[in-house]
Amino acid sequence: MTRYDLTQLPLVKPLLKSRWPQWIVQVIALAGFIFAIVAGLVGTPVGSHNFSIVFVWIAWWALLMLVAVPLFGRAWCSICPIPLPGEWLQRGAVITPNPKGGIGLGLRWPNRLRNIWLQNASFALVALFSAVVLTQPSITAIVLAAFLFIALAASLIFERRAFCRYLCPVGGFIGLYSQVAPIEVRVKDTSVCAAHTEKTCYVGSADGYGCPWQVFPGGLAKNTYCGTCVECLRTCPHDNIAINLRPLGVDLLVPTGRKLDEAFKAFIMLGSATAYSAVMLGPWGAIKSAAYSVGTAAWAGYALAFLAFVFGALPGMFLLAVIIGKSFSRLEIVSTRKAFTALAYALIPLGLTAWIAFSLSFVFANVSYLWPVVSDPLGWGWNLFGTAAFAWTPYFTQIIPALQVVVLVGGLVWASATARQIAVELKFKTLPALPVIGFCFSATIGLLWLLIG
Amino acid sequence: MNTVMRTGARHWMGAALALAALVIAFAPAPSLAAQPIHRHFRIEASSFEYTPPNITVNPGDTVTLELASTDYVHGLYIDGYDLNITAEPGDTQQLTLVADKPGTFRFRCSVACGPMHPFMIGKLNVGANWLLWRAVGLAGVAAAAGLWIVRR
DSSP states (O other), X not given: OOOEEGGGSTTHHHHHHSHHHHHHHHHHHHHHXXXXXXXXXXXXXXXXXXXXXXXXXXXXXXXXXXXXXXXXXXXXHHHOSTTHHHHHHHHTOSSSOOTXXXXXXXXXXOGGGOSSHHHHHHHHHHHHTXXXXXXXHHHHHHHHHHHHHXXXXXXXXXXXXXXXXXXXXXXXXXXXXXXXXXXXXXXXXXXXXHHOTTOHHHHEETTEESOTTOOOGGGOOOSTTOOOOOHHHHHOTTOOEEEEEOOTTGGGGOXXXXXXXXXXXXXXXXXXXXXXXXHHHSSOHHHHHHHHSTTSHHHHHHHHHHHIIIIIIHHHHHHHHHHHHHHHHTOOSSOHHHHHHHHHTTHHHHHHHHHHHHHXXXXXXXXXXXXXXXXXXXXXXXXXXXXXXXXXXXXXXXXXXXXXXXXXXXXXXXXXXXXXXXHHHTTOOSGXXXXXXXXXXXXXXXXXXXXXX | OHHHHHHHHHHHHHHHHHHHHHHHHHSOOOOOOOOOOEEEEEEEEETTEEESSEEEEOXXXXXEEEEEESSSOEEEEETTTTEEEEEOBTOEEEEEEEXXXXXXXXXXXXXXXXXXXXXXXXXXXXXXXXXXXXXXXXXXXXXXXXXXXXXX
């Protein structure tokens, strides 16, 4: 597979090896994050006029889902402000490594929880309350502050970035979708790593920290758990780390490391994109009211329906497709569980394009709220940059539906090709992949109907 | 010989899929012309829905929308037509348009009316939604194309 090491370009390696550029961006992000919490607590309760809602759920979300994740994978994680305070305390340093270390118990994360089931649960939990989280500044502030404090506590109790790796609801899906990104951090020559007894990329050195994500770069085969923090680039004494430009989606075809928790993340994400398209962008007021009325019987019904759809109906229908496909193959050496888990990776490009299509509608209809909020972030009547009176204007409404078709149909091509390749890899050949491709087709039709129907 | 034949068949299949996609995407939609008429709809806006949420007209119809707000100030902005009206509680406002753009268009509240305001959405259907039908056809081609692009 063709790859190009971006560190060969002039300036790229010095820029990445220096701590300052990354640190400056992180500190700006942390300042924005804290300001979002403050704005949510003291600013106007009108979401569309409050920095916390407009910058987090429109501007940041647009950048994340339309640019960062598809093109740069986990790049957001490399500048995310949430783990910073805890990490600074844990390291006893803000920038360069401190040989004395910092504070904290440094416990190992429990073996039984070394998976992303907790991230699956945390995403589903936030999703159940999304109608209020996305619209009420004070609730957004509380959720953001909770992330900050949980990350801080995790850093003080456990070693390295336990929050990012095992708890963060956002990091879970970024990791899943980073498998399709055209960027990867990999070693250039694994034999160099094998011969390097000090393993400074994992334990750290005076030049940088041991991998905060608890990953040994020499064994990296997928992007999923690499936070692209490039500490390994700094600590490798043999210049053996590459930042590769690569073909899209190659991780999906890596047969090792496929797991049921990641498969379920694919269902959760595809199901959530579908549910959000119905709740947020559909014309059904009763569903919106139910999603918003947290604590009521209507909300309980909505929550149950959401969970049943995401954790029951979608995986159940997919399992049926896998069983039907398997019956075509007369091949018993592959278990149903293995086939189900492997073929679920075909849903990753489909889910990503579903989120992009959803975000196109949501973001371009509402992004004009940014201009007044830039001038009046708290909704207190300021006009800092003269844009406070800019009127709400939906952008590109004529072309967004066609763009959504292109994105969703492209995702289906990708999912279909991935399903076929995984089926061939499992020795199933083509026919057994057809029911899974049929599932992907049906999911796409459902999304098309919700978004442009 | 067998490989050459298989490669040839793959190319033909690829060309057929591309042609099918082009035809589905760009073939002129059949004209189901009905005599244009003047239609009048009363739309009640309340937090956070429109009643009725779906309005269907024929291409060429002259459509008058009467927006009545039952609680707070609400607006009605029609995507694609770029038209907007607002109504105070207890008040009604009207707009009239000629439905000269076929397709399905979202209309959405244009006045911050409460927490779920950005999601207060309805639909204006002008004739058949050919974009959706074309998309369904393209999805069928896409599913087949996924099989085709993978080399054995």
